[in-house]
Amino acid sequence: MTEVERLVMLYLFLVGCIVGSFYNVVGLRLPVGESIVKPRSQCPVCGHRLSAWELVPLLSYMCLRGRCRVCRAVISPLYPAVELGTGLLFALSFYVYRWTGDTLLLLVLVSLLAIIFVSDVRYMLIPDRVLLFFTALILLLRLCFLPSEPWWDAFLGAIAGFALLYIIAIVSRGGMGGGDVKLFGVLGLILGWQHTLLAFFLSCLSGALLGGAALVIGKVERRKPVPFGPFIVLGAITAYFFGESLVEWYMRRIG
Template sequence: MEYIYAVFVLLYGMVFGSFFNVVGMRTAKGQSVIRPRSSCPACRTPLTWKELVPLFSYLFLRGRCRTCGAKISFLYPATELLTGLLFSLSYLQFGFSWEWLQALVFLSLLMIVTVSDLDSMIIPNRVLLVFSLLFLVIRLADPLVPWWDSLAGALLGFSVLYLLAAVTRGGMGGGDIKLFFVLGLFLGTKKVLLTLFFASFLGTLFGLLLIALKKFRRKKPVPFAPFIGVGAWIAYLYGDRLLAWYLSTFLQ
């Protein structure tokens, strides 16, 4: 029975993923998330419901607009599928619980900032504001131990990123700095630092891979939010266990 629910959650998750695409791509450009209806970016033909079914429309249309044949960005189906999978896997981990709901809100932020950063190299202030309010409510209802760890995490995340941005001179954007404030609010001091550790590690690996494939361009900025997203999700799920293991191994 649990797996039947997991499939339902997967399908619902793909619908949310479709919405995250809209939010991530439109708020970065200052557009409304409700109006106008979605249309093909190339020929402006409004999409019918048949073209708006998450993932399946993309597969059915073989990745091209039905009217003009323009290629549809792979980001759409990728976000839909990944959101569905993460919603479903987190259900299998947490079950129908308050903790699962928290995980879903957290995942929503990570997916939206990943989409907007990949699409336009912007992490929209409106999105960060909405989620900082949501996290504030969550942490009032379910405080970290000690309760001020949320506040300390937010300030620490912001300060460390601010210093990094000053040192690297433009390697980190203002959006990344503000994002770490919001992440710290939810995760607290230890896990916000872990997030930075994993994000930097993954970002460096990716950079080395680009150099090895000779695709690295010094002038071309790389969106950092996808790495922050993966790092934050690892820190959220495994942070406690990783820190306990680290402390017992290296600091006896």
């Protein structure tokens, strides 16, 4: 790795933290019909409007030790987690794919997933406007910077993702939300059909493992619906970064 590439990684980490902070705002406000540019964020408990330095990603949370400066109410760790996660994944994207179209596509994927993560955890909702915006962006990227795989793989992925989740939604009678179905269609555009199926498998696996663990330690109540979005995020990211090696490993096992 060259000096310049190290600098780009650091730069992407910082950019990721900053846009991650914006994705928090988008994920929190868009589903309830609020503007994503104005007004500035405020403490949900006392209404204190955050000053410029209180909006600095990660650092402000650490300086304030996770509490509102005025009323000392606890700030949700969701915000710094999304900022840090976006920053780390932006840097990792470049580390793995360097100067290729895949890096760009991955930055878009991480952005989409960050927003979905926030709105799904908060409202159990995946906004259509976010999905539409990213569908347009992904198609544009696919046209401009053709990544390595053939173009039809993206469309096959979209159809596979949508159809699979649609069938499961019908069979499970509402166990899978409409937002999840549409999201998998969009993910298919990025992942291609093989990695879409893998992402779905990994989402279910992590959901079963982590959901089961949460039940055992009494973190969630049985019968209370759990958002599936965070597991989709986990599955899709893993499929993108490790998909190739996982599919290869599986093929060797069955072959």
